[in-house]
Amino acid sequence: MKLKIRKVAVIGTGTLGTQIAVHSAYHGYDVSAYDADPKSLGKVLRMIQVRIANSNRKPAIPLKEIQRQAKKIRTSPTIEAAVQGADLVIEAIPEDLMLKRKIFKQIDACAPKKAILATNSSSIPVSRIESATRRPEKCLNLHFYSLDLGRNIADVMGGKKTTRQVLEAGKEWVRSIGCVPLTVNKELLGFCFNRVWRAVKRETLHMWAGGYVDFKDIDRGWMIWTGMSQGPFGIMDAVGLDVVYGIERVYYNESKARRDYPPAALEKMIERNHLGVKTGKGFYTYPNPEFKNPKFLKA
Ligand SMILES: NC(=O)c1ccc[n+]([C@@H]2O[C@H](COP(=O)([O-])OP(=O)(O)OC[C@H]3O[C@@H](n4cnc5c(N)ncnc54)[C@H](O)[C@@H]3O)[C@@H](O)[C@H]2O)c1
Known part of the structure; x- marks a missing residue:
């Protein structure tokens, strides 16, 4: 049976989390978010303007649309509130294994049982994080790039126990938000293009x-x-x-x-x-x- 993703929760709305949240909203997903710094989303939206101005690349969606879609993101005061009803939770907090394990444990404790848990880590295989949860079969790496600079690709990699169904659902979701999935067949530090x-x-x-x-x-x-x-x-x-x-x-x-x-x-x-x-x-x-x-x- 295919897993349906309708509601997406983003944990960490820094440079990448904000972009993932904005693109999910643009492509029709119900998006909620949590960041330890409540001002993060606004700061990143201002920074994106500078990044786009300094590049000859076109953003995956126009700047005006990025700002419009950002208004649809429901920011929550806690992780618990953000992950309510989520089908997919994607984490984009700093690149620190212990911190990611801690946050995955928290997410696992309050996200619906059906929810897929993804990390946007740039280098850490999810196999190092999954044991912090009680659902290793639903954990995977989904590594996005700067969508604001038109880099619409995402590395997709499973952990030790990730099911085929979860990997397929991850890839389908990546495609549904306008990105090309780059599949890693055998665990590799750094994934595919990264x-x-x-x-x-x-x-x-x-x-x-x-x-x-x-x-x-x-x-x-x-x-x-x-x-x-x-x-x-x-x-x-x-x-x-x-x-x-x-x-x-x-x-x-x-x-x-x-x-x-x-x-x-x-x-x-x-x-x-x-x-x-x-x-x-x-x-x-x-x-x-x-x-x-x-x-x-x-x-
Ligand atoms: N910057 C990039 O181009 C890029 C590209 C692909 C993947 N990544 C990966 O995405 C992740 C985030 O990177 P980034 O560049 O967006 O970082 P960032 O520093 O821009 O954002 C991190 C965000 O996490 C928040 N945060 C910190 N601790 C938190 C906590 N305990 N709970 C909730 N929020 C917390 C911070 O307030 C900040 O807004 C990293 O794993 C990074 O390797 C980054």
Whole structure:
């Protein structure tokens, strides 16, 4: 029997959670949300404007529509209230395994028995989280990308016990909100496309932190080569450097290899609150980063 998803609850309305919630509302789902910071949704909507302005990519849905749909999201004061009646709960809180396990446990305790629980984690396989719940067969990874920049793909991966029915329901829901599911057949840290992007991040961060090259030259090369409006450092600023750091730590914790440890220079930027677009300063300064200036790519 096919699992029907009608009501979606999003836990954590930061950069990605807000976008997932907005797209679900746009595609007709009844959406509720909870965030530890009640101002989060408003802050992210303002940030999305800057991100779109700095990119030559079209958002998956127009900015006006993003703002209109955001009004439909019912924000709740607690997780318990947000997950009432949910068919799918998707978590998008910071990239920290213990925190995610804690929140999954809370969600599991109050979400309907039928509900599927998904994590938007960028690197943590759900098999590390599922045992915090009493429904491992209903847990899966659904990893979205920046929909505001038109990246309408989502990595889909099951855990140790995820049923085929739950995986299919996850994929169908991803398609129903206008995204292309990228299926991972066998558990892999970093999933499908995200593992490709991660290889770029690790290399470029070490090239910069080791003083080998100016990060702007990496971005120039990337922009000219791919025709994109941003290079890896501009993209990392948009993702959030704290988020990038958290993801790199997950890879390091897995391998314990020195080459996987995020550079100390990145840690210093985070200590200074230079987190990228969300704080106005990262590798570049916002809202008018240097890579937007036509002179940036002049011979
Ligand atoms: N930023 C990206 O481009 C991106 C892309 C794909 C996946 N992700 C993943 O999505 C998740 C969230 O990343 P993000 O970039 O949206 O982060 P973010 O920092 O923008 O947002 C996280 C949100 O979680 C909230 N939060 C923190 N603790 C909470 C708690 N205990 N309960 C409820 N809310 C809480 C914060 O207030 C914040 O609004 C991470 O796992 C990240 O790896 C991020």
